[in-house]
Amino acid sequence: MIDLHLHLDGSLTPEEIVELSRLSGVTLPTYDTQKLRSLLTFDGRGTLNDYLTKFDLPLSVMQSAECVEYAVRALSTRLKAMGYTYAEIRFAPVLHTAKGATQEEILIGAVKGLLKDDSPYNLVLCCMRGRSREENIRTVELAAEYAEKGVVGVDLAGAEALYPTENYKDIFSIASRLGVGITVHAGEAAGEDSIRAALDMGAYRIGHGTALKSKDLIDRIIKDDILLEVCPTSNVQTGAAESIEKHPLRRFLEAGVPVALSSDNMTVSDTSVLREWEKVKAAFGYSDDVFKAMTDAAMKHAFPMRIF
Numbered sequence: 001m002i003d004l005h006l007h008l009d010g011s012l013t014p015e016e017i018v019e020l021s022r023l024s025g026v027t028l029p030t031y032d033t034q035k036l037r038s039l040l041t042f043d044g045r046g047t048l049n050d051y052l053t054k055f056d057l058p059l060s061v062m063q064s065a066e067c068v069e070y071a072v073r074a075l076s077t078r079l080k081a082m083g084y085t086y087a088e089i090r091f092a093p094v095l096h097t098a099k100g101a102t103q104e105e106i107l108i109g110a111v112k113g114l115l116k117d118d119s120p121y122n123l124v125l126c127c128m129r130g131r132s133r134e135e136n137i138r139t140v141e142l143a144a145e146y147a148e149k150g151v152v153g154v155d156l157a158g159a160e161a162l163y164p165t166e167n168y169k170d171i172f173s174i175a176s177r178l179g180v181g182i183t184v185h186a187g188e189a190a191g192e193d194s195i196r197a198a199l200d201m202g203a204y205r206i207g208h209g210t211a212l213k214s215k216d217l218i219d220r221i222i223k224d225d226i227l228l229e230v231c232p233t234s235n236v237q238t239g240a241a242e243s244i245e246k247h248p249l250r251r252f253l254e255a256g257v258p259v260a261l262s263s264d265n266m267t268v269s270d271t272s273v274l275r276e277w278e279k280v281k282a283a284f285g286y287s288d289d290v291f292k293a294m295t296d297a298a299m300k301h302a303f304p305m306r307i308f
Helices: 014-024 033-040 048-060 065-082 103-116 133-145 165-177 192-200 215-223 232-237 249-255 273-284 288-301
Strands: 002-007 086-091 122-128 151-157 181-186 205-208 227-230 259-261
Touching (some): 002 227, 002 288, 014 033, 014 048, 014 065, 033 048, 065 086, 065 103, 086 151, 103 133, 122 133, 122 165, 133 151, 151 165, 192 205, 192 215, 227 249, 227 288, 232 273, 249 259, 249 273, 259 273, 259 288, 273 288
Parallel strands (some): 002 086, 086 122, 122 151, 151 181, 205 227, 227 259
16 A cells, blocks of 8 residues: 555554643643544534644644654554655644644654654645745655655645645745745645646645646646645545545546545544555455556555655
8 A cells, every 4th residue: 555645643553642632741632542533533524624633632732843754653553554665744833833843853853753663755845825934834844855755755734724835935946946846735725726726836745636627727738747645534524525435536537537545544534554544445346456556556655755
């Protein structure tokens, strides 16, 4: 299995959150792991902004390099046990600096987490909508500086409807100039203009892209071999898709758009790549050959792997 769209803060188990509470000294609202799971998991449907509130708790216990190191190591160990052959774990260093750590200190912790587990995975650093230009530029610079130490790309994440993608064009022009791989959350909580802006910014992959409909944009994506990182369960939860059965995944595949099935957030959405496939297979009656084709597309579009 391969997962190209996997958020660190949305994929930690209740047991890992409890350990992070011990490491961080932050008191949790409950230490009952079943109750804690209900606080970490998004139940039902809402908006993307509703969904994003589920990240507050895990972020509260990951405000040091030591805690981020533990979190990356725990997730990568779990992925290996589940049979993932490759994954790109994404997170925003700037969201872990509330207690004074620098973005670089946080990133060093994440890299150590990969090294300790001898992980076959890599990191994607998220710039954040709504954060300052200076903070996001620093994230891009760090992605370039650590390109041979486990970092393979940058992303733009956060409240897409509130902070238009096009506002970040100058930041991602720096990423292009530095040769950093680019993926952008686009067309999830905003329309096709968000996807167009992401492509204009040099995106090689699009996170979600559920708003994609028009023939000219589909043709452009196919021509330029742009991959959609599709996450059906979270798309339904955030209202980007009406249901799994009505998810545009089938339309994308039939049009010839490259697609990689991804989990987005293993805990928040209570899922994995395999669970996503089981839902898609049941909804559309696909054979396992379709999953293989999406896995092959994911491997083809993975950012160039670096050697530590």
